[in-house]
Amino acid sequence: MNEKRQIIEATQRYLGGGNAPPDIRKKYPYDIVSVYVGMAYGLYINEIYKSDTDPNKVFLDSLTKAYPAVAVSNDTTRGERYSLIPTSKLFPLPNNHSVRFIGLVGDQTTKFIPRVNNSAWVFSQLEVNTMLTSVRYYVEDGKIFYSSHIEDIDPIPETLLMKLVVPFTEYASDEEVPLPWGGDIRIFDLVVQLLRQTPPPDEINDANTTQIET
Numbered sequence: 001m002n003e004k005r006q007i008i009e010a011t012q013r014y015l016g017g018g019n020a021p022p023d024i025r026k027k028y029p030y031d032i033v034s035v036y037v038g039m040a041y042g043l044y045i046n047e048i049y050k051s052d053t054d055p056n057k058v059f060l061d062s063l064t065k066a067y068p069a070v071a072v073s074n075d076t077t078r079g080e081r082y083s084l085i086p087t088s089k090l091f092p093l094p095n096n097h098s099v100r101f102i103g104l105v106g107d108q109t110t111k112f113i114p115r116v117n118n119s120a121w122v123f124s125q126l127e128v129n130t131m132l133t134s135v136r137y138y139v140e141d142g143k144i145f146y147s148s149h150i151e152d153i154d155p156i157p158e159t160l161l162m163k164l165v166v167p168f169t170e171y172a173s174d175e176e177v178p179l180p181w182g183g184d185i186r187i188f189d190l191v192v193q194l195l196r197q198t199p200p201p202d203e204i205n206d207a208n209t210t211q212i213e214t
Helices: 004-016 030-051 058-063 120-124 148-152 183-195
Strands: 065-071 073-075 080-084 099-104 107-111 136-140 143-146 159-164
Touching (some): 004 030, 030 058, 065 080, 080 148
Antiparallel strands (some): 065 159, 073 080, 099 159
16 A cells, blocks of 8 residues: 555654664654655656656656546637646656656547647648547646547547646545555655755654654
C-alpha cells in the first residue's frame, strides 16, 4: 500500500529509528516530514526522467495519477475541442512529458498522440496527415486541445481518460501515490539528504512531536 499518509508515516518511522543519522533522528514532526517527502518525491521523479534513455520516457508511465472522466468542451472561436487540465499542477517536465496518456474511457488501446503546439499547419501539409486517423493533442495555458480527428470518433467523446504525472501535493491523504518497487527506500534517502541540509527547528509543539512507534 502506498497511500500518501502511509508514505509519510513510514518516512517518519525511518527518521525515528536507529538507521537515521543521529543529527536528525526524532527531530521532525509529521507536518514537516510531509513537506520533505513531497520535495523528495519531486527529486525522485526527476531522477527517473534523467536516467530513462528511452526518448518517450516510458518509465514515467509508472508514476501517473489517473483522471478517468475529463470533460471535452468545444471552443467555437478556434474551432477546436479541448479539455481543461484536471489538476492544479502538472509536474514540470520538458516537452509536456507529464502528460502520459489521453484516450477513450474504457478503451486504453486508443491513445491520442502528442504534437508540438502551433505545428498543425505544417503537419496538415504532409501526406501522412491524410493517412493517420489518430487524434493528436497539444498543451496550452492549462488546456489540452485536440485535432479534428476527434470528430471522426462515433460518438464524439464527451469525456476522456487521462494519466498525468503530478506533484506529491496533488494527492489526498488517503490516495494511492505511484511508487515503483524500491522507491520508498530512495525517498527515505532523499529526505535524509534534504533534512541534513536544514537545521532542526528550535522549538516544536509537543502535540506535533509524537513519533510513530516502530
